[in-house]
Amino acid sequence: MRCLPLTTNVPYGYVKDPENPRRWVVDPVSADVVKRIFSMCMEGRGPKQIANQLKADKVLTPSAYRALQGIKTPNKKPEDPYDWHSSTIVAILERREYTGCTVNFKTYTNSIWDKKQRETPIEKQAIFPNTHERIIEDAVFEKVQEIRQQRHRMTRTGRSSIFSGLVYCSDCGSKMNYGSSNNGDPAQDFFDCSLHRKDKEKCKGHFIRVKVLERVVLKHIQAVTGYILRHEAHFRAVMEEQLRLESSEQIRIRRKQLERNENRIAELKRLFIRIYEDNASGRLSDERFDMLSLTYETEQKQLEAECITLRQEIEVQERQNENIEKFIQTAHRYVGIDELDGYALRELVSAIYVDAPDKSSGKRVQHIHIKYEGLGFIPLNELMKEETA
Numbered sequence: 001m002r003c004l005p006l007t008t009n010v011p012y013g014y015v016k017d018p019e020n021p022r023r024w025v026v027d028p029v030s031a032d033v034v035k036r037i038f039s040m041c042m043e044g045r046g047p048k049q050i051a052n053q054l055k056a057d058k059v060l061t062p063s064a065y066r067a068l069q070g071i072k073t074p075n076k077k078p079e080d081p082y083d084w085h086s087s088t089i090v091a092i093l094e095r096r097e098y099t100g101c102t103v104n105f106k107t108y109t110n111s112i113w114d115k116k117q118r119e120t121p122i123e124k125q126a127i128f129p130n131t132h133e134r135i136i137e138d139a140v141f142e143k144v145q146e147i148r149q150q151r152h153r154m155t156r157t158g159r160s161s162i163f164s165g166l167v168y169c170s171d172c173g174s175k176m177n178y179g180s181s182n183n184g185d186p187a188q189d190f191f192d193c194s195l196h197r198k199d200k201e202k203c204k205g206h207f208i209r210v211k212v213l214e215r216v217v218l219k220h221i222q223a224v225t226g227y228i229l230r231h232e233a234h235f236r237a238v239m240e241e242q243l244r245l246e247s248s249e250q251i252r253i254r255r256k257q258l259e260r261n262e263n264r265i266a267e268l269k270r271l272f273i274r275i276y277e278d279n280a281s282g283r284l285s286d287e288r289f290d291m292l293s294l295t296y297e298t299e300q301k302q303l304e305a306e307c308i309t310l311r312q313e314i315e316v317q318e319r320q321n322e323n324i325e326k327f328i329q330t331a332h333r334y335v336g337i338d339e340l341d342g343y344a345l346r347e348l349v350s351a352i353y354v355d356a357p358d359k360s361s362g363k364r365v366q367h368i369h370i371k372y373e374g375l376g377f378i379p380l381n382e383l384m385k386e387e388t389a
């Protein structure tokens, strides 16, 4: 069955095909802006910062651009044609259609729970791949959704860091937050354990300067990409074995959790029907009914969100060999990299763990551990040792 987009509004970045108005074709000018928005997000910039940049660069907003082309839009012509809002940026960053697919049944009404229209959970959306030309690669789209779930943090100086959302404390597992010193000198910018910031006694000493982080992470990436260039086949074999060992156990744990969640969701639905009937027959007051249904609904939503994450994680792990190939391809593009930007960082790295400093040698040594995208930790020291042995 061929599937055609149901949406009558063509997303910004596309225009209707003059040959067949039910098809979308890429509009080069606006598609470039879409690509730029995704890149800026990958570089670690938040929606507000992206909007400000486009405004500063005098890029027409989607409605001003449509008006210019004489396409009718429900919104009336904006006062300022460059006045980008963060909500527009967010809407663009969340549109899966940019990967070339069609997403149908985007909103639904859940008649038992309420009459409000709500976003359809992703697994209930019908996704048809390759219905039109893509503007954004799948890997970039998924990464951007991940970044969107993390909160972007700006310091009082208005700066943000490419590392924001990626740095974790090795000891307590908390996110490490970006901060800048009182005098506002960028060279003093740092990350510190967020638990430590809340309670000085609870977790100590993970403070690390951004400058140090940049140097160490860049050096590690250079070593990894260099190693892959020299010994690609061996790297592949070692990582396949490591991932095989790690993931079978993790997949089993996640499957179990998923099953528990699904059982509880089914139970909540039964409970809801029961209180619905009790309320209809007068055994349960409206007040109690409202309270209970809210409780059930909140729990169900939370469980459903967890299920989505679990399913995604299982899927990623089951595609481990594909992940290794993807990483090797990405690594080849960054051989000889001499400066880190947010885009490169997010393509290669999924998390960075910072240890407390080790002073046993008399010097302050602070180790960091880098989790690479789709691979996890790379046993670089062991690999390099083998090489020199």
Ligand SMILES: [Zn+2]
Pocket (backbone or CB within 6 Å): 169, 170, 171, 172, 173, 174, 193, 194, 195, 196, 203, 204, 206
């Ligand atoms: Zn900590």
